[in-house]
Amino acid sequence: xxxxxxFRRYRERMNKRILSTKNLNIxxxxxxxxxxxxxxxxxVKTKEILGLVASTVLRCNDCITYHIIRxxxxxxxxxxFFEAINVALIVGGSITIPHxxxxxxxxxxxxxxxxxxxxxxxxKKEKARPWSRSSLQ
Amino acid sequence: xxxxxxFRRYRERMNKRILSTKNLNIxxxxxxxxxxxxxxxxxVKTKEILGLVASTVLRCNDCITYHIIRxxxxxxxxxxFFEAINVALIVGGSITIPHxxxxxxxxxxxxxxxxxxxxxxxxKKEKARPWSRSSLQ
Amino acid sequence: xxxxxxFRRYRERMNKRILSTKNLNIxxxxxxxxxxxxxxxxxVKTKEILGLVASTVLRCNDCITYHIIRxxxxxxxxxxFFEAINVALIVGGSITIPHxxxxxxxxxxxxxxxxxxxxxxxxKKEKARPWSRSSLQ
Amino acid sequence: xxxxxxFRRYRERMNKRILSTKNLNIxxxxxxxxxxxxxxxxxVKTKEILGLVASTVLRCNDCITYHIIRxxxxxxxxxxFFEAINVALIVGGSITIPHxxxxxxxxxxxxxxxxxxxxxxxxKKEKARPWSRSSLQ
Amino acid sequence: xxxxxxFRRYRERMNKRILSTKNLNIxxxxxxxxxxxxxxxxxVKTKEILGLVASTVLRCNDCITYHIIRxxxxxxxxxxFFEAINVALIVGGSITIPHxxxxxxxxxxxxxxxxxxxxxxxxKKEKARPWSRSSLQ
Amino acid sequence: xxxxxxFRRYRERMNKRILSTKNLNIxxxxxxxxxxxxxxxxxVKTKEILGLVASTVLRCNDCITYHIIRxxxxxxxxxxFFEAINVALIVGGSITIPHxxxxxxxxxxxxxxxxxxxxxxxxKKEKARPWSRSSLQ
Numbered sequence: 155x156x157x158x159x160x161f162r163r164y165r166e167r168m169n170k171r172i173l174s175t176k177n178l179n180i181x182x183x184x185x186x187x188x189x190x191x192x193x194x195x196x197x198v199k200t201k202e203i204l205g206l207v208a209s210t211v212l213r214c215n216d217c218i219t220y221h222i223i224r225x226x227x228x229x230x231x232x233x234x235f236f237e238a239i240n241v242a243l244i245v246g247g248s249i250t251i252p253h254x255x256x257x258x259x260x261x262x263x264x265x266x267x268x269x270x271x272x273x274x275x276x277x278k279k280e281k282a283r284p285w286s287r288s289s290l291q
Numbered sequence: 292x293x294x295x296x297x298f299r300r301y302r303e304r305m306n307k308r309i310l311s312t313k314n315l316n317i318x319x320x321x322x323x324x325x326x327x328x329x330x331x332x333x334x335v336k337t338k339e340i341l342g343l344v345a346s347t348v349l350r351c352n353d354c355i356t357y358h359i360i361r362x363x364x365x366x367x368x369x370x371x372f373f374e375a376i377n378v379a380l381i382v383g384g385s386i387t388i389p390h391x392x393x394x395x396x397x398x399x400x401x402x403x404x405x406x407x408x409x410x411x412x413x414x415k416k417e418k419a420r421p422w423s424r425s426s427l428q
Numbered sequence: 429x430x431x432x433x434x435f436r437r438y439r440e441r442m443n444k445r446i447l448s449t450k451n452l453n454i455x456x457x458x459x460x461x462x463x464x465x466x467x468x469x470x471x472v473k474t475k476e477i478l479g480l481v482a483s484t485v486l487r488c489n490d491c492i493t494y495h496i497i498r499x500x501x502x503x504x505x506x507x508x509f510f511e512a513i514n515v516a517l518i519v520g521g522s523i524t525i526p527h528x529x530x531x532x533x534x535x536x537x538x539x540x541x542x543x544x545x546x547x548x549x550x551x552k553k554e555k556a557r558p559w560s561r562s563s564l565q
Numbered sequence: 566x567x568x569x570x571x572f573r574r575y576r577e578r579m580n581k582r583i584l585s586t587k588n589l590n591i592x593x594x595x596x597x598x599x600x601x602x603x604x605x606x607x608x609v610k611t612k613e614i615l616g617l618v619a620s621t622v623l624r625c626n627d628c629i630t631y632h633i634i635r636x637x638x639x640x641x642x643x644x645x646f647f648e649a650i651n652v653a654l655i656v657g658g659s660i661t662i663p664h665x666x667x668x669x670x671x672x673x674x675x676x677x678x679x680x681x682x683x684x685x686x687x688x689k690k691e692k693a694r695p696w697s698r699s700s701l702q
Numbered sequence: 703x704x705x706x707x708x709f710r711r712y713r714e715r716m717n718k719r720i721l722s723t724k725n726l727n728i729x730x731x732x733x734x735x736x737x738x739x740x741x742x743x744x745x746v747k748t749k750e751i752l753g754l755v756a757s758t759v760l761r762c763n764d765c766i767t768y769h770i771i772r773x774x775x776x777x778x779x780x781x782x783f784f785e786a787i788n789v790a791l792i793v794g795g796s797i798t799i800p801h802x803x804x805x806x807x808x809x810x811x812x813x814x815x816x817x818x819x820x821x822x823x824x825x826k827k828e829k830a831r832p833w834s835r836s837s838l839q
Numbered sequence: 840x841x842x843x844x845x846f847r848r849y850r851e852r853m854n855k856r857i858l859s860t861k862n863l864n865i866x867x868x869x870x871x872x873x874x875x876x877x878x879x880x881x882x883v884k885t886k887e888i889l890g891l892v893a894s895t896v897l898r899c900n901d902c903i904t905y906h907i908i909r910x911x912x913x914x915x916x917x918x919x920f921f922e923a924i925n926v927a928l929i930v931g932g933s934i935t936i937p938h939x940x941x942x943x944x945x946x947x948x949x950x951x952x953x954x955x956x957x958x959x960x961x962x963k964k965e966k967a968r969p970w971s972r973s974s975l976q
Contacts, residue, residue: 168666171673177647179463180654180665186460187659189453190381195370200337201378204344208382209660211345211797213899214624216663217382233332236862241338243865244327245345245354247795248872249759249894252901254865255853262856305803308810314784316874317791317802323871324796326864346797348660350488351761353800373451380454384658385461386483386622389490391454392442399445464655469644474611475652478618482656485619485934487762491656507606510725515612517728518601519619519628521932522735523757523896526764528728529716536719579940582947588921590737591928591939597734598933600727620934625898627937738929743918748885749926752892756930759893765930781880789886792875793893793902 158263161219191224199228203238210242210253218257226264235261295400298356328361336365340375343394347379350390356397363401372398432537435493465498473502477512480531484516487527493534500538509535569674572630602635610639614649617668621653624664630671637675646672706811709767739772747776751786754805758790761801767808774812783809843948846904876909884913888923891942895927898938904945911949920946 173181191201202224209217225235239257243250310318328338339361346354362372376394380387447455465475476498483491499509513531517524584592602612613635620628636646650668654661721729739749750772757765773783787805791798858866876886887909894902910920924942928935 165666168669172665172669175647176644177651179460179651180647182456182460183651183654183659186453186456187381187662190378194374195368196340196374200340201374203333203337204341204375204378205382207341207345208348208379211349211795212382212660214660214663217660231332233861236860236865237331237333237338238341240862240864240868241327241341242345243795243868244324245342245349245796247759247791247793247798248868249793249897249899249902250795251872252899254857255850258857259853302803305807309802309806312784313781314788316788316871317784319867319871320788320791320796323864323867324799348658349797351797351800354797370450373449373454377451377453377457380457380658382658382660384622384654384656384661385457386486386488386491386656387658388461389488391446392439395442395446461655464652468648469642470614470648474614475648477607477611478615478649478652479656481615482618482622482653485932486622486656505606507724510723510728511605511607511612512615514725514727514731515601515615516619517731517932518598519616519623519933521896521928521930521935522731523760523762523765523930524932525735526762528720529713532720533716576940579944583939583943586921587918588925590734590925591921593730593734594925594928594933597727597730598936623934625934625937628934735929738926742922743916744888744922748888749922751881751885752889752923752926753930755889756892756896756927759897760930779880785879785881785886786889789875789889790893792872793890793897 156263157260158219158223158267161216162223165216165220199225199230202228203230203234206257207238207242207245210239210250210257211246213246213250213253215253215256218253219260222257222260222264226261226268232261293400294397295356295360295404298353299360302353302357336362336367339365340367340371344375344379344382347376347387347390347394348383350383350387352390352393355390355394359394359397359401363398363405369398430537431534432493432497432541435490436497439490439494473499473504476502477504477508481512481516481519484513484524484527484531485520487520487524489527489530492527492531496531496534496538500535500542506535567674568671569630569634569678572627573634576627576631610636610641613639614641614645618649618653618656621650621661621664621668622657624657624661626664626667629664629668633668633671633675637672637679643672704811705808706767706771706815709764710771713764713768747773747778750776751778751782755786755790755793758787758798758801758805759794761794761798763801763804766801766805770805770808770812774809774816780809841948842945843904843908843952846901847908850901850905884910884915887913888915888919892923892927892930895924895935895938895942896931898931898935900938900941903938903942907942907945907949911946911953917946 169184173184175181191198191205194201196204202221206218206221206225209221222235239254243254306321310321312318328335328342331338333341339358343355343358343362346358359372376391380391443458447458449455465472465479468475470478476495480492480495480499483495496509513528517528580595584595586592602609602616605612607615613632617629617632617636620632633646650665654665717732721732723729739746739753742749744752750769754766754769754773757769770783787802791802854869858869860866876883876890879886881889887906891903891906891910894906907920924939928939
C-alpha cells in the first residue's frame with residue numbers, strides 16, 4: 155500500500171472515530187477547518203496552496219500529504235508546486251528540507267496515480283467504441 | 292511615527308548594515324529571499340499572500356507587517372485578506388490571534404495611507420488643471 | 429497605564445474591529461475559542477491553567493497575559509501558578525524563561541490590583557456604615 | 566506489538582542508555598522532569614493533563630503517548646480527555662489534528678488494555694472463589 | 703537607556719523575583735541552565751555560540767541578546783559571529799531575519815561599549831602615569 | 840538495513856530528484872545550505888555541532904541524523920556530543936527528549952560502524968602484509 159493510500163485510510167478511520175465523540179466543540183472545529191478551504195474571494199486551488207505552504211513551514215508530514223492530494227485534484231502544475239515549495243523553503247529554512255523531500259515524493263505518487271487513471275479511462279473508452287480510430291488502423 | 296513607517300526605517304537601516312558585512316552567504320540568502328516572491332507560474336500577489344500566511348502561522352509580527360505592505364501594493368482586496376488570515380487562524384490556532392490583531396491593525400494603517408495618497412494625488416491634479424470641471428462649477 | 433490595562437484596551441479594540449468584518453468563519457473561530465474554556469467535565473480554573481501552560485510553551489506574551497488575568501479571576505493560588513509555570517518551563521526549556529519572567533510580572537500586577545480593589549471595597553463599606561465597628565472604637 | 570508497548574520498550578531502553586553517560590547535567594534534567602509532575606498544590610492528574618496539552622500543542626507524538634498512559638493511570642475520564650484535547654486543538658489549530666488522531670488512537674488502546682486487565686482480574690477472582698455468586702446461578 | 707542595559711536590569715530584577723519563590727524545582731532548573739554553559743569538553747565560547755544559534759532558530763530576542771553579551775565577553779570575532787548567524791539563518795529561514803537584525807544591532811551596541819570601556823581604561827592609565835610616553839612627547 | 844543507511848539512501852534519492860527540477864532557486868538554496876558548514880573563522884566540527892543543536896531544539900530527526908553522521912566524521916568525542924545535547928535539552932526542554940533518545944541511538948550506530956570499519960581496515964592490512972608482526976608470532 156502506498157503512502158497516500160495508507161494516509162487516506164488512517165485519516166478516514168480516525169476522523170470517523172473523533173467525530174463519534176460527544177464533544178461538540180471538536181466537531182465544530184473540524185467543520186470550520188473544512189470551510190476555510192471553500193471557494194470565496196480566493197479560489198480553492200490558491201487556498202490549498204496556502205494550506206500546503208503553511209503545513210510545510212510548520213513541518214507536518216500528514217498535513218503536507220493532505221494538501222498535495224487536494225492541490226493535485228485542483229490542477230496544480232509542477233511549476234506552481236515547486237514555486238510554492240520554494241517560498242516555504244526560504245521562509246522555513248533548511249529544517250524544512252526533510253518535509254520538502256516528503257512533499258516531492260507525495261507529488262510524484264500523485265502524478266503516477268493520475269497517469270494510471272487516465273490510461274484506465276482511455277482503455278475503457280476504447281473498449282466501449284470498437285469502431286474507434288486506433289482499432290481501424 | 293506609525294507602525295509601518297517605524298518598521299520600514301528600522302528594516303532598511305539594519306538590512307543595509309547586514310549587507311555591509313563580508314559574509315557572502317548571508318547576502319546570497321537575502322537575494323534568494325527576494326527572488327522567491329518574483330513572478331513565475333504563480334503571480335506576485337499570490338506569492339505575497341503565501342508569505343503572509345506563512346508569517347502568521349509562524350507568528351512573526353515584522354514578517355506579517357512586511358507581507359501586508361506588499362499584498363496591499365499588489366492590490367489585495369479586504370475579502371481576500373480576511374480569507375487568507377482565516378486559513379492561517381485555522382491552521383495555526385488561537386495562539387495566532389495576537390498576530391491576527393496586529394495584521395488587521397497594519398491593514399487598516401495601509402488602507403488609511405492609500406486613501407491619503409489618493410486624496411493628495413487628486414488635489415495635485417486639480418491644482419495643475421485650473422480649468423478643471425470642479426473649478427468651473 | 430500598566431501592562432494589563434494596555435493589553436486589555438488593545439485586545440478589546442482589535443477584537444471589536446475583527447468581529448466587524450464580514451468573514452463569518454473568523455467569528456465562528458472566536459466563538460469556539462471562548463467555548464473551549466467553559467465549564468465541563470474539567471472546571472474553568474483547570475482549563476485556564478491549561479491555556480496558561482499552552483501559551484507559555486508556545487511562547488506568546490499576549491496569550492500568557494490573558495490566561496493569567498483569567499486564572500487570577502478563577503482564584504489560582506501562587507503555589508498553583510508556580511507549579512503550572514514549572515511544568516511549562518520543564519516541557520518548553522530555557523527558551524521560555526523570558527516568558528516566565530513576563531508571566532511572573534503579570535501575576536504580581538494582578539495581585540497588586542486585587543489588593544487595591546479589596547481596600548477600595550472595604551473603604552466603601554466603612555463609609556456606607558458610619559455605625560460600623562471600627563468607627564465606634 | 567501495539568503502539569504503547571513499542572513506545573514503552575524503546576523509551577525504557579534509551580533512557581537507561583542516556584542515564585548511563587557521565588553527563589551529570591542530563592541526569593539532573595531527567596530528575597527535574599520527573600519531579601514536575603509530582604503531587605503539590607496541583608494534583609497529579611491535573612499535572613499530567615497539563616503535560617498532555619503542552620505535548621499536543623508542541624506536536625510531539627511520543628510525549629503525547631507518554632502523558633496519555635499516565636492520565637489513564639490517574640483515572641482521566643473520556644469527557645475530561647476530549648475537553649483537554651479540545652483546548653489543545655483550539656490553541657494549536659488544525660496543524661495539531663494528526664496528533665489529535667494519534668492521541669485518540671492511544672487512548673483507545675489504553676481503554677482496551679484496561680478492560681483486558683479488568684477481565685483477567687475478574688477471572689482470577691472467580692477462580693479463587695468457586696462459591697462466587699455467578700457460579701451459583 | 704540602551705537595549706542591553708534595559709534588558710540587563712529587567713532580567714536581573716525578574717530573576718531575583720522568580721528565585722524568591724518557594725518553588726524549588728524552578729530554582730533547580732535555573733541552576734542547570736547556568737551549568738550547561740560552563741567549561742567542559744567544549745569551551746565556554748563554543749557553548750555560548752551554541753546558545754546563540756539555538757536562540758536564533760527558536761526566535762527569542764531576549765535569549766539572543768543574552769548570548770551575544772556573553773559571546774562578546776568570551777571574545778567572539780565579528781567573522782565568527784556572522785558565520786554562526788548564517789548557520790541559524792540557513793537552518794531557520796527568512797522567518798529569523800527580524801531576529802538577525804536584532805542580533806546585529808545588539809552586537810554593534812556591544813562593540814561600542816567595548817570601545818568606550820577601552821578608552822576609559824586607557825585614559826585612567828594615562829592619568830595614573832603622568833610620566834607616560836604620550837605625555838612626554 | 841539500519842537507521843543511518845535507510846536515511847542515507849532516501850536522502851540521496853530525493854535530493855537527486857529535487858535537484859532535477861527546473862526551479863533554480865531551490866537548487867541555489869541547497870548550495871547555500873552546503874556552504875554554511877564549510878570551514879571559515881569557525882571550523883567544520885564546530886559548525887556541525889551548531890547544526891546538531893539547532894536541529895535538536897527544532898526537533899527534526901532527519902536533520903539530527905545528518906549532523907550526527909557529519910559530527911562523527913569530523914571527530915566529535917562522546918563527551919563533546921553529550922555537552923552539546925545537554926545545551927539543546929536545556930534550551931529546548933523535555934519536549935526534545937524523544938529526539939535526544941534518537942540522537943543517542945544514532946550516535947551508537949555511528950560508533951558501531953566506526954569500529955567495524957577499523958576492524959575491516961586492520962584485517963585488510965594484515966592480509967596485505969603476510970610478514971606482519973602478528974603473523975610472525
